[in-house]
Amino acid sequence: MSSVSAAHARVLSGMRPTGRLHLGHYHGVLKNWLELQHEYDCFFFVADWHALTTDYEQPGNIPQASWEMVIDWLAAGINAGSATIFVQSRVPEHAELHLLLSMITPLGWLERVPTYKDQQEKLKEKDLATYGFLGYPLLQSADILMYRAGLVPVGEDQVAHVEMTREIARRFNHIYGREADFEEQAEQAVRKMGKKNARLFSDLRRSYQEQGDQEALGVARALLETQANLTLGDRERLFGYLEGGGRVILPEPKPLLTKASKMPGLDGQKMSKSYGNTIGLRDDPAEIEKKLRTMPTDPQRVRRTDPGDPEVCPVWQFHQVYSDEARRDWVQEGCRSASIGCIECKRPVIDAVLAELEPIQNHARELEQQPELVRSILNDGCDHARDVARETMAEVRHAMSLTQT
Missing domain, CATH: 1.10.240.10 (Tyrosyl-Transfer RNA Synthetase)
Known part of the structure; x- marks a missing residue:
């Protein structure tokens, strides 16, 4: 199964902390976020661990750069009431999922990511012969899969990263999603829906699996979304059971293509701090x-x-x-x-x-003038992000037999 449909209501996106933002950031990313936050359950994060993959020798400016960036997000209109705003390093589960995914990710998948060699070429002055730099696309995958995000807003140059995340999720679900008692647990979950809904679900499942009825598949998915008696694990198990596969632990995300920013720099090139051609917000x-x-x-x-x-x-x-x-x-x-x-x-x-x-x-x-307000927004966002991350990691640990008996 490709994804859990409820997850497609969730969007995840982040930025490396570069300090105060400029018009290129506003027109290229923030204006898109401003629209998305009213349409989806959005998680926007400060990717401070990602900053370390290239700037590990000089990490001292990362905290202040993160702070300034968050102020610009909020000033531009990102609303803490509409989106979850958090700092990556304050949700340590990202590191744990990154580690566990690294156990099943073929080395060749990382080496073939187009931006890997491109960035090494562009940043020749830095020593990037590190595992952190090689593995940063996998950390991106952990960021996405942690929140079971269905949609990831990216430009065309980042689609390959989302595709790799899909492959990793598919591989993880294939290896760990088929529980020994999967069908028995699925049938127990069906019974939790009540007799009428259970019968309807079974009929729809049979229509899809025996006749390929796509409409029945859609109705069955919608039915699962309405079942308040099901736990998250039950629901994901039934999504897999519906399609004839195993339990979906990590849904596959889809890229949400964003328009390329038309915001030029003062010299006609792309607006970038490295070119010295920016207008700061x-x-x-x-x-x-x-x-x-x-x-x-x-x-x-x-x-x-x-x-x-x-x-x-x-x-x-x-x-x-x-x-x-x-x-x-x-x-x-x-x-x-x-x-x-x-x-x-x-x-x-x-x-x-x-x-x-x-x-x-x-x-x-x-x-x-209100630093406590900004800290409160970040604290609340980090707490919420960590609650969601803990739920995901509980499922992942259980699937990988890492739970205590």
């Missing part, structure tokens, strides 16, 4: 205006009277993010005919960026 408004006023334009447009080409101008990329169709037409015509100057062209972008960031910055200032 909490940059001073005067600094933001200065950055935008002095950003490069079409190099062929030397004088105000020279016609330009918006397609080769970084400012045009900002208009594509912030301007409506009428404004973009004004830019195209005015630049090509030299009827507007570059500073004039930049003004609407400056105004739009400042307007977008004003409420975020106001909220951030409030949060900076």
Whole structure:
């Protein structure tokens, strides 16, 4: 079985702590999270252990970077009442699941992850010949499977990581999901549903297994979701029993493809701190205006009277993010005919960026003055995440015969 349908209502996503965030983070990740938190049961986490896979020699800035990042999440609108916000290292079960999954994960699966060699090439100045770096995709899998997340928002370059997580879940369920008394326990669980529902479930199961009736499968899944008398283990056991397999301990997640961020840097490249081309969410408004006023334009447009080409101008990329169709037409015509100057062209972008960031910055200032509130949000989120993680690990330990007798 591929997944437990109830799990698809849960989303998990995280960020490495890099300190204060910039517009690239906001348009590339946070705006997507803002929508997801109202549609799904979302778990958003600070991936501080992941930061150690590349920055293990200088971990001192990770706590402050994590703090600043969480403030930006909250200031941007991530709501602790709608999503669980937590820190990875404060849920030690992640490390335990990572360890246990490493016992069954073929080495070749890790070596073939596309980003493994890519990152080694990009970070040549660092010694990444470590197990931690090789195993970071498996730690990502543990992060996802810990919460039985059904959907993982990723860009196209991260789909391979989710696919590997699916393979690991499939392998784990194949090895450990077939209990010796599986069918007996499944039938006991069916009886807990009451006579009427038990009979309906059995009829639907027979229709699916004997006739391949997909509609019956869907109805049976929905029926299981409504059964308050079933434990989590019973429900997952019956999902497997329904499809003719074993018990589903770790459901397989699916990638939720996100649109690539269109937020460029000040020089037209991808916005990145390493390029020094960012606009921070909490940059001073005067600094933001200065950055935008002095950003490069079409190099062929030397004088105000020279016609330009918006397609080769970084400012045009900002208009594509912030301007409506009428404004973009004004830019195209005015630049090509030299009827507007570059500073004039930049003004609407400056105004739009400042307007977008004003409420975020106001909220951030409030949060900076209320550190106890931020700590409380994190403490509550970590407690909830750990409760969910403990449930998962109880199931995993039982399946792997690691429970005390």
